[in-house]
Amino acid sequence: MAYNLAPLQNLINQFERMQGIGHKTAQRMAFYVLGLSREEANAFANAITEAHTKIKQCKICCDLADDELCPVCKSESRDKSVICVVEDPRDVAAIERTHEYKGLYHVLHGAISPMDNIGPDQIRIKELIARLGDGVVDEVIMATNPTVEGEATAMYVSKLLKPMGITVSRLAYGVPVGADLEYADEVTLSRAIEGRSLI
């Protein structure tokens, strides 16, 4: 009667609370933990507390950092005249993987969404404005998600920044590379046509 054992049930509940993890998966995960050696289980538990204790937010860009500053803000080789604004630390990781962008980042930790009671004050817009005072930054690239909320956030921020004489740009919309045109939705396709370039 595994479901009667409190420590096991507790562990299953912990896994089940995660988004996208159903009861069966949580159960499988809990049994995986029981199958670990004592050292491995301790290492797993430590990884959780350690990640939680050691990882904080970068004082400048609000990205995740294990120090006062994140690796990008600390780096001497990054172009300090461009800031790419994203919603989430995972977006920073995604852009870093392209190895194309050499500027700085700013993580908003969300997007403006009146439906969810998230206004401009609930995300890190103030912190972004504070970084722009010294005249070093020429351009802000709004890389918020291509959703209604991300779009609204990009518009809101651009309206704040334009009077400060800063160029505000937005990621290009279009068909994803490698995708099949047949399956592209109409909005994406019409944006791709709108933004067409000469070859």
Place this chain on the structure above:
Amino acid sequence: MAYNLAPLQNLINQFERMQGIGHKTAQRMAFYVLGLSREEANAFANAITEAHTKIKQCKICCDLADDELCPVCKSESRDKSVICVVEDPRDVAAIERTHEYKGLYHVLHGAISPMDNIGPDQIRIKELIARLGDGVVDEVIMATNPTVEGEATAMYVSKLLKPMGITVSRLAYGVPVGADLEYADEVTLSRAIEGRSLI
């Protein structure tokens, strides 16, 4: 550059080691942990070490237990003349959910599988034989999985037990309740025809 932060990467790796968890899911789980409060993260980590420390195997049936004996073996109300033999503790939980079976269990922790180098000595068959010496048990129900390995294990155990004068039975094969005949595989269907009963 989230993928550069050692504590985060370590946590992602811990999740990714679990069967059926890919990199993206592991990443999402790690971010879920970062989003927890300090207390919640500690509770999560404790659940892992606690489940690992407190859960052992029942001395009689080898099922999981948080004590010397599992709740079924401890119970006074169970029928001690029948033992249901399963491969895995999860199978005990599945059978308990039916609320039909009132006997005892025995968990083999695997099935005979020469391909994976698992012979009769690698699973808890000795422990099962040891329980049958006192003449209390009349019947052993083999509820190993309906796979080649489960089948082989059931055959092996039944050959050992029959000379001891114990009735050995096997779960019925047939079409699952609520399923569509159209999608039943041929082997299941022919077993269902073979095992047909009068109405």
